[in-house]
Amino acid sequence: MASNPKQDREARARLRAYQARQAVHERRTTRRARDNWIAAIALVVILVLAVGAQLLFFNGGPGTAVPTPTDSATPAPTDTPEAGTNIGDVPPASLAEGRTWTGTLTLNDVELGIELDGAAAPQAVASTISLAEGGFYNGVSCHRLTDGGFYVLQCGDPSGDGTGGPGYSYGPIENAPADNVYPEGTIAMARSTGNGYSMGSQFFIVYGDTTIGSDAAGGYTVLGRVTSGLDQLKEQITDAGVKGGLSDGAPAVPTTITGFTLQ
Numbered sequence: 001m002a003s004n005p006k007q008d009r010e011a012r013a014r015l016r017a018y019q020a021r022q023a024v025h026e027r028r029t030t031r032r033a034r035d036n037w038i039a040a041i042a043l044v045v046i047l048v049l050a051v052g053a054q055l056l057f058f059n060g061g062p063g064t065a066v067p068t069p070t071d072s073a074t075p076a077p078t079d080t081p082e083a084g085t086n087i088g089d090v091p092p093a094s095l096a097e098g099r100t101w102t103g104t105l106t107l108n109d110v111e112l113g114i115e116l117d118g119a120a121a122p123q124a125v126a127s128t129i130s131l132a133e134g135g136f137y138n139g140v141s142c143h144r145l146t147d148g149g150f151y152v153l154q155c156g157d158p159s160g161d162g163t164g165g166p167g168y169s170y171g172p173i174e175n176a177p178a179d180n181v182y183p184e185g186t187i188a189m190a191r192s193t194g195n196g197y198s199m200g201s202q203f204f205i206v207y208g209d210t211t212i213g214s215d216a217a218g219g220y221t222v223l224g225r226v227t228s229g230l231d232q233l234k235e236q237i238t239d240a241g242v243k244g245g246l247s248d249g250a251p252a253v254p255t256t257i258t259g260f261t262l263q
Helices: 005-059 122-133 230-236
Strands: 100-107 110-117 144-146 152-155 186-189 203-206 222-228 257-262
Touching: 100 122, 100 222, 110 122, 110 230, 122 222, 122 257, 222 230
Parallel strands: none
Antiparallel strands: 100 110, 100 257, 110 222, 144 152, 152 203, 186 203, 186 222
């Protein structure tokens, strides 16, 4: 049978169109498989990061939280020091000079007059002096507030979640009250439960008389007291309570250290 040029051209055109569609289909199939692999890898990475973040949160870091009135179990530092052991470059206790230091701790725009007792708590006061003079506390939040019979505002964690610190941890516990009563205005150091050598940069201000039971390590280092401005702190920050109406958590009024001077 004689060929028909027109039919031949149409057949070739149909073949080219079919081949083009096949090529597009193959490229789409390849791209879809590649995208599925990328999505799977991304999901694995996200899961790993999520698990890592949870471990970091629950294991904590240098510094740490003061216990709640009903549960003294708090996140422990990642590098938990052995009993009686400092970790890192801890400022020498001699910086406290065995004297009383006065100054101003400003939270938001509330100026608190403070005194730090370098004779009763030389190591804690020396660390605080070093951090304050070095600007460590500038812009750091007060991440925790408790109320309902337990009146503490906790500050000084650069991570903002209770797990951070200055890169070192120290002890021992100094000047803890024998009766476990921390009067209104007390400034004390936070630490890990049961570890007297886990103090760092986190401290708490007691804005109402509070009893904090001792644990295996003892009480909490009292490094000083608020001498003025506590009423303003209550009116502008602590009276608003805890975010979400809880009894322990972030302050309802976001609170930041905007100044810390000592002399």
